[in-house]
Amino acid sequence: xxxxxxxxxxxxxxxxxxxxxxxxxxxxxxxxxxxxxxxxxxxxxxxxxxxxxxxxxxxxxxxxxxxxxxxxxxxxxxxxxxxxxxxxxxxxxxxxxxxxxxxxxxxxxxxxxxxxxxxxxxxxxxxxxxxxxxxxxxxxxxxxxxxxxxxxxxxxxxxxxxxxxxxxxxxxxxxxxxxxxxxxxxxxxxxxxxxxxxxxxxxxxxxxxxxxxxxxxxxxxxxxxxxxxxxxxxxxxxxxxxxxxxxxxxxxxxxxxxxxxxxxxxxxxxxxxxx
Amino acid sequence: xxxxxxxxxxxxxxxxxxxxxxxxxxxxxxxxxxxxxxxxxxxxxxxxxxxxxxxxxxxxxxxxxxxxxxxxxxxxxxxxxxxxxxxxxxxxxxxxxxxxxxxxxxxxxxxxxxxxxxxxxxxxxxxxxxxxxxxxxxxxxxxxxxxxxxxxxxxxxxxxxxxxxxxxxxxxxxxxxxxxxxxxxxxxxxxxxxxxxxxxxxxxxxxxxxxxxxxxxxxxxxxxxxxxxxxxxxxxxxxxxxxxxxxxxxxxxxxxxxxxxxxxxxxxxxxxxxxxxxxxxxxxxxxxxxxxxxxxx
Numbered sequence: 001x002x003x004x005x006x007x008x009x010x011x012x013x014x015x016x017x018x019x020x021x022x023x024x025x026x027x028x029x030x031x032x033x034x035x036x037x038x039x040x041x042x043x044x045x046x047x048x049x050x051x052x053x054x055x056x057x058x059x060x061x062x063x064x065x066x067x068x069x070x071x072x073x074x075x076x077x078x079x080x081x082x083x084x085x086x087x088x089x090x091x092x093x094x095x096x097x098x099x100x101x102x103x104x105x106x107x108x109x110x111x112x113x114x115x116x117x118x119x120x121x122x123x124x125x126x127x128x129x130x131x132x133x134x135x136x137x138x139x140x141x142x143x144x145x146x147x148x149x150x151x152x153x154x155x156x157x158x159x160x161x162x163x164x165x166x167x168x169x170x171x172x173x174x175x176x177x178x179x180x181x182x183x184x185x186x187x188x189x190x191x192x193x194x195x196x197x198x199x200x201x202x203x204x205x206x207x208x209x210x211x212x213x214x215x216x217x218x219x220x221x222x223x224x225x226x227x228x229x230x231x232x233x234x235x236x237x238x239x240x241x242x243x244x245x246x247x248x249x250x251x252x253x254x255x256x257x258x259x260x261x262x263x264x265x266x267x268x269x270x271x272x273x274x275x
Numbered sequence: 276x277x278x279x280x281x282x283x284x285x286x287x288x289x290x291x292x293x294x295x296x297x298x299x300x301x302x303x304x305x306x307x308x309x310x311x312x313x314x315x316x317x318x319x320x321x322x323x324x325x326x327x328x329x330x331x332x333x334x335x336x337x338x339x340x341x342x343x344x345x346x347x348x349x350x351x352x353x354x355x356x357x358x359x360x361x362x363x364x365x366x367x368x369x370x371x372x373x374x375x376x377x378x379x380x381x382x383x384x385x386x387x388x389x390x391x392x393x394x395x396x397x398x399x400x401x402x403x404x405x406x407x408x409x410x411x412x413x414x415x416x417x418x419x420x421x422x423x424x425x426x427x428x429x430x431x432x433x434x435x436x437x438x439x440x441x442x443x444x445x446x447x448x449x450x451x452x453x454x455x456x457x458x459x460x461x462x463x464x465x466x467x468x469x470x471x472x473x474x475x476x477x478x479x480x481x482x483x484x485x486x487x488x489x490x491x492x493x494x495x496x497x498x499x500x501x502x503x504x505x506x507x508x509x510x511x512x513x514x515x516x517x518x519x520x521x522x523x524x525x526x527x528x529x530x531x532x533x534x535x536x537x538x539x540x541x542x543x544x545x546x547x548x549x550x551x552x553x554x555x556x557x558x559x560x561x562x563x564x565x566x567x568x569x570x571x572x
Binding site (some may be wrong): 001003004005006007008010011012013014015017019021022026027028029077078079080084089098099101102103104105106107108109110111112113114115116119120121122124127139141144156172173174175177180195199200201202203204205208209229233235237244247251253254258259261262263 | 309364388394399405526536552
């Protein structure tokens, strides 16, 4: 029975460690960051001899919001369309394989290389300059396979009888997709978009060369560069001790956003399962 | 909805998909196009096996050199380390979730573990710098930055994926074999160790390899704690990965120079490695599925 006991110990230790890591990271950041959070921190621009010693992170919050929303719009719409296409419209499996191959390939591109692409092609070749749009394009390419996979999975989990009934009643494919399938998975789509947004919000590499800057005001249009929370955190950490307090505060804000978004996504995405 | 609207809707979906596909294909094409010119300066064998990296000619002996070997080795080493650590911990958690936990516990624990996947990688890097590096420093590692620190950080980032895919596999195997095992009076954990684990072994291995693919491209967290020195990776020494060399040097590379193209080539190599891992697993899985096999479905 030694084997059984060892396995049991392994299982409990593993589970304990995993939960321990989650709890540790959140509590650590929340405990250390809570001291830096006040109204000034949330609503003012960073200041100080070493940037971030005083003031707040307001432009970074607004910047991140702009990056994320643009990326979700740019990446989410084609992602949902592609998922619908693969599940309901595409008939030839060779074509499906091509789409899948391209998506696989894109999912395998490290985000830093996507940042490179956006820099060389959008910022340099098309000369739109360093701006939110260029970064968001990179972010959109990054989150598209992620959203597509989730939406496709939920579309495949629609009970077949529902679709067959719709077809049997003489409804066309377009009608079935638009009025039966999409409403049925609406919540999962929303949850996929939220998680995709989180993924985009936390990503730093695509911003480094394309549209993220160390200091700017609140962006007014998509054609100007902006600050972003993850990039700001990276720079604060790189500056060392003087701005460490602000770094904890910035991490606090990001973790709070992650926690809330994940809670929302779980709440929306929970589908009753008949098992 | 009229018939016209209907076909318009289908058309829009098709057009959007085609557009998305074209854009994505263009991204891949563009990266390849920007990477290839470096071959005029450095041969493929120098890129892959050389360990001297001198992207700008300072007039020192030897001139420019573009050996990516240490960076590739760094990426592989960090990913491998992360997978080993993550698998040991993650398999345990997966066994707990599939065997000891009830439906309700699972419904609560999965979203909590998924939180780990949502944490931005800079936050991991930040926690690594302020919590882990001082520990390594105390243990006698110079400056604290080392390959092991990066591996540990990365392993935490891989946990959600490994736990969920492994526990899925094990749940299926358990549903398949556990009733018979119970009927024979074998204890739950003994059945877990001798039946369920061996039966799900193949799929667990697949998940581990897929996770390597994910680990290779990770930039920020690894870059913040690995020390970024062009050395052959040593577990307690510094190293540098492909992703971090791109992130650190692209800002200073002259556009169109050999340095610039070499960095694209580094990205392309990373991309190809990850792509082959993903494709290989997909084909292998299909192949094995076609042959069938219990507990493997």
